[in-house]
Amino acid sequence: MAEPTADERNEEVTMDEIVALAKRRGFVFPASEIYGGLGSTYDYGHYGVLLKNNVRNEWWRSMLTERDDIVALDSAIMQHPRVWEASGHLEGFTDPLVQCLGDCKKRWREDHLREEAGLGPEDELVCPECGGELSEPRNFNLMFQTHMGPVAEEGNEVFLRPETAQGIFINFKNVLNFARKSPPFGIAQVGKSFRNEITPGNFIFRTREFEQMEMEFFVPPDQAEEWYRTWIDIRRDWYLDLGIRPGFLTVRPHGPDELSHYSSGTSDIEYLFPIGWSELEGIANRGDFDLSRHQEFSREKMEYLDQKTGDRYLPHVIEPAAGVDRAALAFLVDSFEVDEVEGRERTVLHLHPRLAPVKVAVLPLVGKEGQPEKAREVFDAFRRAGIQAEYDQGGSIGKRYRRQDEIGTPYGVTVDHQTMEDGTVTLRDRDSLEQERLPIESLVEEIAGRLVAPWTSPKPDPRS
Ligand code: GAP
Numbered sequence: 001m002a003e004p005t006a007d008e009r010n011e012e013v014t015m016d017e018i019v020a021l022a023k024r025r026g027f028v029f030p031a032s033e034i035y036g037g038l039g040s041t042y043d044y045g046h047y048g049v050l051l052k053n054n055v056r057n058e059w060w061r062s063m064l065t066e067r068d069d070i071v072a073l074d075s076a077i078m079q080h081p082r083v084w085e086a087s088g089h090l091e092g093f094t095d096p097l098v099q100c101l102g103d104c105k106k107r108w109r110e111d112h113l114r115e116e117a118g119l120g121p122e123d124e125l126v127c128p129e130c131g132g133e134l135s136e137p138r139n140f141n142l143m144f145q146t147h148m149g150p151v152a153e154e155g156n157e158v159f160l161r162p163e164t165a166q167g168i169f170i171n172f173k174n175v176l177n178f179a180r181k182s183p184p185f186g187i188a189q190v191g192k193s194f195r196n197e198i199t200p201g202n203f204i205f206r207t208r209e210f211e212q213m214e215m216e217f218f219v220p221p222d223q224a225e226e227w228y229r230t231w232i233d234i235r236r237d238w239y240l241d242l243g244i245r246p247g248f249l250t251v252r253p254h255g256p257d258e259l260s261h262y263s264s265g266t267s268d269i270e271y272l273f274p275i276g277w278s279e280l281e282g283i284a285n286r287g288d289f290d291l292s293r294h295q296e297f298s299r300e301k302m303e304y305l306d307q308k309t310g311d312r313y314l315p316h317v318i319e320p321a322a323g324v325d326r327a328a329l330a331f332l333v334d335s336f337e338v339d340e341v342e343g344r345e346r347t348v349l350h351l352h353p354r355l356a357p358v359k360v361a362v363l364p365l366v367g368k369e370g371q372p373e374k375a376r377e378v379f380d381a382f383r384r385a386g387i388q389a390e391y392d393q394g395g396s397i398g399k400r401y402r403r404q405d406e407i408g409t410p411y412g413v414t415v416d417h418q419t420m421e422d423g424t425v426t427l428r429d430r431d432s433l434e435q436e437r438l439p440i441e442s443l444v445e446e447i448a449g450r451l452v453a454p455w456t457s458p459k460p461d462p463r464s
Helices: 006-012 015-024 046-065 081-087 110-117 165-167 172-179 221-241 289-299 326-334 371-384 397-407 417-422 441-453
Strands: 028-030 041-043 070-072 094-099 107-109 138-141 146-147 157-159 185-194 209-219 249-253 267-272 274-287 315-321 335-342 344-350 360-364 390-391 411-415 424-429 435-439
Touching: 015 028, 015 138, 015 326, 015 335, 028 315, 041 046, 041 335, 041 390, 046 070, 046 185, 046 209, 046 221, 046 326, 070 107, 070 289, 070 344, 081 157, 081 289, 094 110, 107 110, 165 185, 165 209, 165 289, 165 315, 209 221, 209 326, 221 249, 221 267, 221 274, 221 315, 249 274, 267 326, 274 289, 274 326, 289 315, 289 435, 344 397, 360 397, 371 390, 371 441, 397 411, 411 441, 424 441, 435 441
Parallel strands: 070 185, 360 390, 360 411
Antiparallel strands: 028 041, 094 107, 094 138, 146 157, 185 209, 209 315, 249 267, 267 274, 274 315, 335 344, 411 424, 424 435
């Protein structure tokens, strides 16, 4: 079957619908909103925080809990300025900036304009906003600069990291000494990165402050190609296991002209966002570029000594680099649906139960004697078991279900008159809408079991 196009995609969900839901239900707000906002920066509300926590937790689980060849790191956001010289970011981390010389004076990324207009490097470009002439492109460095210490003067400039990866490379020796690992092994890190993007936009897809989940996997040079392929598969499967429909995910190898300065091979895992196919995560074969550059600039030996063979070598690096915000956006987009329940429109997020901000809503039928108290007991049992639950007593039961459907809560437990008689509750499934009666004693175990069971999205996949 043909790949779905962006237009078909927008019939299913638009970015506007996601932005509206995210604000209405407290996932994401424009930052500094009461002051008119600040260029594509966003604040995450309660459910957004829970969703991002779950994305990170799933990533850590796949990197640390389910393997024994990766260790964790949390390095500083600001590093010695020489780090960025060695990494090539000071010189090469630039985008081609063009400015409109006509009426609107807007700034654009030249490469994006050419791509969107389907134009080659020699074709003439005009401003897409007002049709004005554009300036010659100039290389604009994306790193945010600030100063260390009380006075802003030459010599104390520092940069906010544009990727978490360099913090890992400069700690390679530290980790090697304490972790007692030998290649192949990895160092994983999650944290904020900053890029002064020329044209941020499309909600949380491209922002100037964002969070990355990066893992540098150090391997003997002759194993690099094999591990590159392996990590592409592992990372693609991570998204599929978390419910992204296979028809909306693809792996696209970079052409030679697209490769970053450090890469000898990169593949993007792309998702069909409402803006079209776009990068969700990149997997790069960085060779020994980073370790050799830091060895050269710091004069610290970065080699690994193989005790068994006596060989010394600079490991090569395979890097899966993902974005927390971008992954959260993909999960929101892929799970969003407007369907009809009992003759009425309902908006629902079919999020994987492990990603859902709230796992179970406990809903007492209101005004009935003893039911709110019983529901509180059920709610407390979930909390004691470490299962994120929400107690909701306000409004009709239909309204409460809808509120929970919109934030993607997979299970609803209703405490009703029968509960008071026989100790059973109604368990409602967000996706199938099936309702079953279960004894209160088995609830926590039942939900805990469902949270670890394999899961596939109930939404149709155009390729199936
Ligand atoms: N260390 C390699 C590296 O940083 P990248 O492809 O530039 O590679 C990795 O970034 C991931 O970080 C991207 O696939 C994306 O998910 C996320 N990312 C990059 N720039 C971003 C931005 N401006 N806003 C949101 N996420 C971004």
